[in-house]
Amino acid sequence: MVRAAARWILALALGAIGVVHFVSTRGFRVVVPDWATRITRLDKDAIVIASGAAEVALAAGLLALPRERRRIGIATAAFFVAVLPGNVHQWRTHRSTPGLDTEARRFGRLFLQPVLVLWALWCTAEPAHRGPLRRRLRRRSR
Template sequence: MRALARWILALALAAIGVLHFTATRGFRVVVPEWATSLTRLDKNDIVLASGAAEVALAVGLVALPRERRRIGWATAAFFVAVFPGNVHQWRTRRSTPGLDTDARRLGRLFLQPLLVVWALWATGDAAAKGRRR
């Protein structure tokens, strides 16, 4: 069950990550102004960097079984790191692909903690088995 959850998570991360490269303009609305000041990157670069991170995490989830637990924690941390952007999107009522209503944007906020738990749960089993051997 965890393996299936991990693959679904990896596929979702890869798909959304690729969207960050193909629909960059649409994702810039999620980036709060303070993020550009903090990172000294423009919104486009932040969108591209987050897309690259999502693709890298997706690859790691399926291609690096020995690092699965660390990648799970990195994925969870990524979901926490992008949460302020999701709050910004909800507060400013800006649409992105698939998040084009207030209800969907609000629902995304409640989905975020579940994604954190999903990432940790889907990657925890392999690490536990490795320690028992």
């Protein structure tokens, strides 16, 4: 029950921030490092839109695809790792975005990233009593 609540909170937060990426593209452009545009061959607006779309898709998957929950949790954790360079860039360049308008907040955001990775993995893990091995053993005993 706690994992389910944590998963819902994570999904709602991801979905909300993903939608904000569509509405306020300009506000998130400062987070995108210049090297990301060279590597992806996309402009900063496209990268912001793509990351917002990824967040919305991950949020939807967390809620709508219970059989794929573990995979989506891993994908969500990977997404949080992938956006870390943008957070570092924002901190190093002293650029503000909504809610991250001070040095302390930008620096603190860097430490939130590992927490988000662990949260995504934890809230999508199967409890030990319902793991795949346990299910196979229950099926055989029937």
